[in-house]
Every structure is written in C-alpha cells, then in structure tokens.
Amino acid sequence: MADANDSPTPPPAPAPGGSKLVPALLALNLLVVAALLAVFLLRGGAAGGPAAAAAGDPHGKAGAGAPPGPTIKLADFIVHLRDTDADRYARVTFDVEVATEDDRTRLAPLVPRVRDAFIAYLSDRTVEELRGGDAIARTKAALSERLGALAAGVEIRALYITDLVIQ
Numbered sequence: 001m002a003d004a005n006d007s008p009t010p011p012p013a014p015a016p017g018g019s020k021l022v023p024a025l026l027a028l029n030l031l032v033v034a035a036l037l038a039v040f041l042l043r044g045g046a047a048g049g050p051a052a053a054a055a056g057d058p059h060g061k062a063g064a065g066a067p068p069g070p071t072i073k074l075a076d077f078i079v080h081l082r083d084t085d086a087d088r089y090a091r092v093t094f095d096v097e098v099a100t101e102d103d104r105t106r107l108a109p110l111v112p113r114v115r116d117a118f119i120a121y122l123s124d125r126t127v128e129e130l131r132g133g134d135a136i137a138r139t140k141a142a143l144s145e146r147l148g149a150l151a152a153g154v155e156i157r158a159l160y161i162t163d164l165v166i167q
Contacts, residue, residue, distance in 0.1 A: 069157050070104040071095045074115065076163070079122045081130070088127050093163035094118070096147065099155040107154045117146045127166055136161060 074094040081088040096114075098104050107114075121143060122130075129135055144159045 069097050069099050070101050071097045071160075072104055072107055072111070073162075074111065074118075077115070077118060077122060079119055081122075081166070082124055082126050089167055090122060090125075090130060091163065091165045092122065092161060094143075095160040095162050096156060097158040097160065099157055103154045103156075107151050107156075110151050110154075113150050114147060117150060118143055121146060130164070130166060136164070 072095070074096065077090075077092045077094070079090055079092075081090055096107065098107060122139075125139070130139060140159055140161060144156070147156060147159060
C-alpha cells in the first residue's frame, strides 16, 4: 500500500530576500558618482574655475598654467556700511595681482586713489549686498572695474579679497 508520507516532497523554496549583491553594487556606484561630482564641482568645473567664470571676470586671462604675478597688499579697509537700522561695519583686505614687477612699481603711487575709490564704493553697500558668494563676486567685479579705470597703464591680473569681516 502506498503511504502518503512516502511520496516525494518538493524541495523547500529559497528564503525571500535573495542576494544582497545587487543593492550593494548600486550603493557603491552611487558613492563613486557622488565623489566624482563633488571633485568636479570643487575644482571649479571645466573652464576657468569659479573665479574666472564669475560675472565674466576679465582677470582670468593669465590662464591656469601661468605662475602668479607680483602682488600688492592693500591695507585693511574698515568702512561703515549703509544701514538705517543699526551701525554695521565691514573690514575687508585686498591683494592686487599684477603681471610684472614694473606694473607693481607703477601701481604703488596710485594706491591712495584706489583706496579712496574702494572706500567710496564699499561704504555705499548694505550688509545684504556683501553677504554670500554671488555678492562677493559682484563686489569684486565692480571694484576690478574701478581699479582698471584708475590704473589704466598697469596690467592687473586679479583682485583678491583676502579677508572679510562684517559686524
């Protein structure tokens, strides 16, 4: 007689969840793509970096491969900002990069005029006009324009904000 217990039983089904290899590979792929994107963005993208791209800045003409030129450090600017609600001050320090030592020598006697123009511009700004990366880029572009007009015979490569404190 055939017993019901003697019939062959099917093998047990595999446990749900299966292999964790596919999710692990997806996570690894996501991390690699995120790392590459972060490196690309932090290095400033493909052409010229963030400094040269800001507001069509003409001071990117030295090129990435060119060595830095001589610089003139302008003394700290401490200006009273335009604000009707409170007394707000900004302390800003600039470095001006020129092409040659001769340009540096020609720019030195013009520093008082440059300081006067920078103070006039900065004292007419509000805190909001100086806060954030875009605002700083606009400020640098405007001051670079004034600097170029005041020092017409000097090849100015870049204007750097080396210190900025607003209180």
